[in-house]
Each structure stands twice: as structure tokens, then as C-alpha cells.
Amino acid sequence: MDRELLERQLAELPLYACEFIRTDELLFSERVRYICRTECAMYGRSWACPPAVGTVEACRERVMGFEEGLLIATITEVSDIANIEETLATRAPHEEITRQVAELIRAQGLETMTLSTEACAHCAKCTYPDAPCRHPDRMFPCVESHGILVTDLAEKHGIDFMAEGNLVTWFSLILYR
DSSP: OOHHHHHHHHHTSOOSEEEEEEGGGOOBOHHHHHHHHHHOTTTTSOTTSTTTTOOHHHHHHHHTTOOEEEEEEEEEEOSOTTOHHHHHHTHHHHHHHHHHHHHHHHTTTOOEEEEBSBSOOSSSSOOTTTSOOSOTTTOOBBTGGGTBOHHHHHHHTTOOOOOSSSEEEEEEEEEEO
16 A cells, blocks of 8 residues: 555545544444444444444454455544434445545455444435345445444544544544455
8 A cells, every 4th residue: 555645635525534444453243233223223223323234243353354454444524413403414424434534445455344333324214124235335334333443543643632622523433455
């Protein structure tokens, strides 16, 4: 990988933070999956979410097949952070930036695995569990769906994600080999 080239390209994007990571830094936890199962309306309804993504251990094995990755974050201000619809509306621009970063890495001839913020919203109704995903190349499962404690990783790299006021921080993890 031409890291200097990638760093120049990343500097042109509206990223709040980006950090090169090693997958052995990642902390996996069943507790994250518990939150998916008990608090997320998309649990069991999308190929991008549990249980479709597999067990935390299966996800860990897939992730650990990559030694390196790039943690990226964007930050957006909303008028009222308690307004979940307004907050979630800021996710689409983050996903577009995630796609751009993944493409920059693939353009260097590397294979990628991208985890982001999606419960996947590409189709009006997901085919899960009755048929295969219609767009597996466009779907980025959620980082947390894999049991990854992204906040732990952010803290290890000094990324402040607990901004005051009405700031929303979104994270993606692009693994490569």
C-alpha cells in the first residue's frame, strides 16, 4: 500500500479523524451483540445485522483474516441530538465517505472488508432471511454487529467521540489486505 498517497487522498475528505489500526487492537464483546439483540429494531431483519452476520466468534475470525485497517470518523452537528430521525439522517453522508475511502484502498489493489453504521437501507425491504442479499457489494454491516467495541478503539487512538452539544460522531472500519 502506498500509505503516503492514501493519506494525501484522505486529507481531501471531510473526515473528523482517521487512524491506521491493526486488527489485534480490536476488542470483541458479546455485550455489544446483546445491545443489538435487545435494543435495535433491525436485529433479525437485515443481512447487515445479527444473526445474519454470524456469531461474534465467526465475525471475529473473518475480521482477524485482515491484519490492518483504517478507522474513520465523521462528525456532524444537528439541531437536537435527542431527535433520532434528524440524527440518523446524518448517517447517509458518512456512508458515502466510507464508500469513497474503501474505493481509494481498493484502487491500490487491496481487498477490503468494510464495517460501518448500516443496518442497510439500500432496499425498501430486505430479502433476509428468505433470499440472498440483492446488493452484497454495497452493504456494509455495522461495526457493532460484529461485536467490536469501536469506542475502545477510538479511545486507544485518542479520538474524542463524546463531544458536547449536538454533535454526532459516526465511525467506520475499513479492513484491508
